[in-house]
Amino acid sequence: MTDTTRDTIPDTAPPRHEIEAILRGQQGDPFRWLGMHHLDDGKGPVVVNVFAPDASEVTVLDAKGKEVAPLTKIDPEGFFHGVIPKKRKPFEYRLRCANRGGHSWELADPYMFGPVLGEMDEYLLAEGRHEELYRRLGAHPTTHGGVEGTTFALWAPNARRVSVVGHFNAWDGRRHAMRRRGATGLWELFVPGIGRGEIYKYEIVGAYGQLLPLKADPVGTYAEVPPQQASVVHGLPRHEWTDDGWIAARGRDQRAEPISIYEVHLASWRRGDGNEMLSYAELGRQLIDYVGEMGFTHVEFLPVTEHPFSGSWGYQPVGMFAPTSRFGSPEDFAAMVDSLHGAGIGVIVDWVPAHFPTDAHGLGQFDGTALYEHADPRQGFHKDWNTLIYNFGRREVANFLRASATYWLKEFHVDALRVDAVASMLYLDYSRNEGEWVPNQYGGRENLDAIEFLKGTNETVRAYVPGALSIAEESTAWPGVSSPVSEGGLGFDFKWNMGWMHDTLQYMSHDPIHRRYHHNEMTFGLVYAFSENFVLPLSHDEVVHGKGSMLGKMPGDRWQKFANLRAYYGFMWGHPGKKLLFMGSEFGQEKEWNHDQSLDWHLLQDHHHEGVRRFVRDLNALYRGEPALHQRDCRGDGFQWIEGGDDVNNVFSFVRYGEDGTKPVVVISNMAPVVRENFRFGVPQGGTWREALNSDGSDYGGSGVGNGGAIRALDDAMHGQPASVAVTLPPLATIFLVPE
Template sequence: MTQTSYPDTAPPAAEIESILRGQNRDPFRVLGMRQDEGGPLTVNVFAPDAAEVTVCDRTGAAVADLDRIDAQGFFHAVIPGRTGPFAYRLKLRNAVGHEWEAIDPYAFGPWLGEMDEYLLGEGRHEELYLKLGAHTVTHEGVEGTAFAVWAPNARRVSVVGHFNAWDGRRHAMRRRGATGVWEIFLPGIGRGEVYKYEIVGAYGHLQPLKADPVGFRAELPPQTASVVHGMLRHEWTDDGWFKAQDRDQREQPISIYEVHPGSWRRGDGNTMLSYEAMGSELISYATEMGFTHVEFLPIGEHPFSGSWGYQPVGLFAPTSRFGTPEEFAAMVDRLHNAGIGVIVDWVPAHFPEDPHGLGQFDGTALYEHADPRQGFHQDWNTLIYNFGRREVANFLRASATYWLKELHVDALRVDAVASMLYLDYSRKEGEWIPNRYGGRENIDAIDFLKGVNETVRSYAPHSLTIAEESTAWPGVSRPVSEGGLGFDFKWNMGWMHDTLEYMRQDPIHRKYHHHEMTFGLHYAFSENFVLPLSHDEVVHGKGSMLNKMPGDRWQKFANLRAYYGFMWGHPGKKLLFMGSEFGQEREWNHDQSLDWHLLDDPMHDGVRKLVRDLNKLYRTQPGLHQRDCEPEGFAWIEGGDTDNNVFSFVRYGKAGTRPVVAVCNMSPVPHDSYTIGVPQAGSWRESLNSDSAEYGGSGVGNLGGLQASDESTHGFPASLSLTLPPLATIFLVPES
């Protein structure tokens, strides 16, 4: 039964009761060693599982026994013979005689400094992960973990875990003034401890236990707690890689292999690969295939595997499904040392409602908007960040910086940018709130995206950002200083939709859709584009890339090979989702491995060999990549041959490099003596033919050398007479 009277030297009864009930907003004012002006030196300890508590000095010598002045475990004592506070330990014994020692968390001063407090309050702590989260540190000479979390409207925040029996009364945190950040240092807590935050919300209600928003590691799903890990411990060896990246990436070959790590390959028993195994196999495969980059679907921690990572709760934690943060870092390091860049999908557009996540974090709409017209995504049943709140924008910017600076990721592909830019995105009239000028543009999101791109330039100068933006928003990949959003590249969703629509047509009808292949050149240089054939095109009933193609089996493969040839010849960096490079037949299923056995079929292996050789051609011919983002890098030879379903164009690099001519015959009829104009007379050669027998084609082509006459054709000074194979793309280069 709770006592109602306490020693005169003890805190007031109301203060003690608030500790016992977990309702005290400032436990550091009550607990620990203290000495009020003119008063005695006292110690107050809350230890509900102890029957006896003794204060010892740091040598272990007993100084004073505490009185248990409340049956629930509140202990108090006056320390005799001491004139001021000193470093102390606690020796505790329970009712059955078990003894243990502990250092009192309430004996320590703050972990956060005044500058941290200022920057966090201003929303300008661009590396806030250095202070927020759980950090294994030595604080005031003692090893332990410093916890810090932002919850400005909470009445109480506590760290809970196995170490305190998940009792939120035991380790209530210190609030740092107006910043709304709570912190505590727990001595003796190290890496591997599982923890969450227990929060009494703004209205006095106990929230569901929350994972750490800045947690660096999480339990293996479906468990949802954070794991004490601290900052990354990895000795990087990729300095040479980053020095080599100090150049204009628009002029470099970028061919991206998009990977869902959980289903790229699986081991025996359908088990997922570890980061270590994935790295080894990806290095071997991507190197053989000639891809310059691997792009992972979102790899931040996420509770639901079926979201493919696009509903994250851990914006600073590589998912534990495949290993530790160090193992993720080692994979990145190894890929870099193999000459392969790493891109990670990053999702700032929305987050899930899972109770352990960010939703209603402190009992209020903290990270999200309170009004569902602003704060709820109807398409994905997720919450939308309040980009106008400076602390939220700071949190997200710091996440981007963390992946790029600390985990050495080369680029972030930013998901669902269009949904961020428009307040009425996927909403009907009356379901959205206009901006302060009455418009549909999300001004806060626009400022946020610019801020992300400017911030990562400062903290990770090597980095790139790539926008998945599906509208005609101007200047997505233009610098902020020039009025743009500041991304380096933008996915060309229009090109993808138009060209796939053309390829779906039976060749007899393609002449009526010719413009769908040529229209992209009207705007090809308005942005720095990536041409994406991504995961979104092979799910939800859309079928595989192979099965989008018309015709019989041979024609399907031929169409796919011809299309890939067109894509690799077209201006823009390249992206291909895993499995598409060998003509996977079924739709992608995130729960099982790709159908690697298909490579035993020469037709499937032929597609793989073609993609391999397209990458090699793309990388070795500057004309195919140096001016991907400049209109001077492209010229139509003949873009209007609708009757024959033929497209021909030339690609140029910088001065002194060879032009490359691409000719695409999208009809099943071969063409003999087909004449095109070319930039120069003399010897030319066919450097790649998608109809080669090696790729599963018919073997029709231009064997041996080709001689361009000086007869002007199509506005070019010379001309070539060619044999065009059916449903095929050929590439031609001059011999000198």
């Protein structure tokens, strides 16, 4: 091999300005020059151009390793060129490189490989219908042209140059510049010789020639453990699933099934003795034991999508396709889901399409322009959360998010997505003052693009993953959130009932002596209880930011606080709607939730805390065992007031009915701290009744007042019911009666 100077470049080499563009990292079309090419429009000999800044010598080898020709270093920064005179058409080759220290190595030239994406990929992305784009974009270990390596692909339509960088190329963006695929803005490259575990980012020269901060892969499936920020080559999760029976059973109408959700923040549910976070495997084993014993039907995880700031609890995600590496690999997460299914426990994950953080390695200004977000801050920036808002009207962005939803449900067998902050998506003026928002084309406040995005996502989920659910956290009176798209709704399966949560917690916070003046706060939810398919949420949002714990919201002395909490949970489990309870609330956590430490499990040594836990366990057993408490959760014919207006006594009584109506359940809540003897009220049938559950039971830390033995109903009509019973109502308690 010989060196030349910049002034003696052969006529067969690329023009000087093209070489300079490669050396400066400004070449947006590297495949035009690098690699093997014909001269004279295919009539002349073959030439090879290589950029290898760490080499002093480069030699071309044939596929069998035989030396073909040395290349000439035509620029001291590492540009090599050579003519292969005896070759008239391209052939398979490798490169042997050596440095001045005598070290040599062989590699496959990334610029000898053809495209990895197809025309259909370009078409579907341009149309916004590439619903499984995660199979094509991102980083995927593969064999290409008989060579093992990794394909990289991403969307950056306004970039001038995109390169994949990592330790494998000394983070030098000049060395693995990617191929641009037409007008769709797709970039791709096959990098031979690297595989799973390799860390990488993208180096992008933006629309105006600026070098952007290194970017994580938007469709990366794995990431470094925060605070590190690089993506990790991994590909789709590889797990052999054993939950076929579980998945098949999801086809039932889940509105008629018992759904009792235990909401969990994985980093702080339980920790090790040294306050270290547990792994997916450890968490899975312990959750199966605990949740199974407690009788919850589902766990719901606060977002497990990769996020840089732990204090966001996952609600500011960067990796919409990557389970957080804090607890293990994607396979570890998949195994946890599989094991939960094997134990009969469903899995819901919080999914955040409403906004994303401004971290430099994330989606903001991804190609030097407002690509994923709106450029106008009146549309594209959340002041409350200091986050950016997706441009839902851009087909590719909506497609990216829909594909993320599909990914979690299909590839990880997740049973449902709880979609965060839907209200902030629906309204253009959400948390904005006059003049701080842009009306829609009709002058209204509705975000028409977000509406279509949500509808499209729910329809896509239903088509691609039958049996999976979508649940909206939506806090307004937007009509038809859980109605089918075909009927003008948004297409969710369920909606969180934030109004019920707010009103009933407000009622419970009052001293019982004042509750008679707030009686409607407990009853108003029944005015609209069947307008949507509701989940009753007592979530993490109610135990942070100075709101205190669930126990701390209750009035009175210590005994009354626990009694109020148990009575409230009894009212909730009797009330129409699916149930959700945040971790720790099931045993009366005393402090606000702290995401940096474990729950206070030692409290279970106290009989009051253990009593609340036992009561929630038994509530779940009753709820699951009595069809009347869940089959008609979403139908008005499943509920009937006995007496909803007894504000003088602070008493609420109602009946729940199952599908056949033959075994009703009567629920009575006495929200006053007094025992009410011989309290008579109507019941839907005569005969013998029994007390199935009583929140004042001594096993739960209560006073033990109740109704042991048979309760005989008289044929005396009352409260519009054909019969009536007389019972003892315990203080600050909820009881459940069932007919024998």
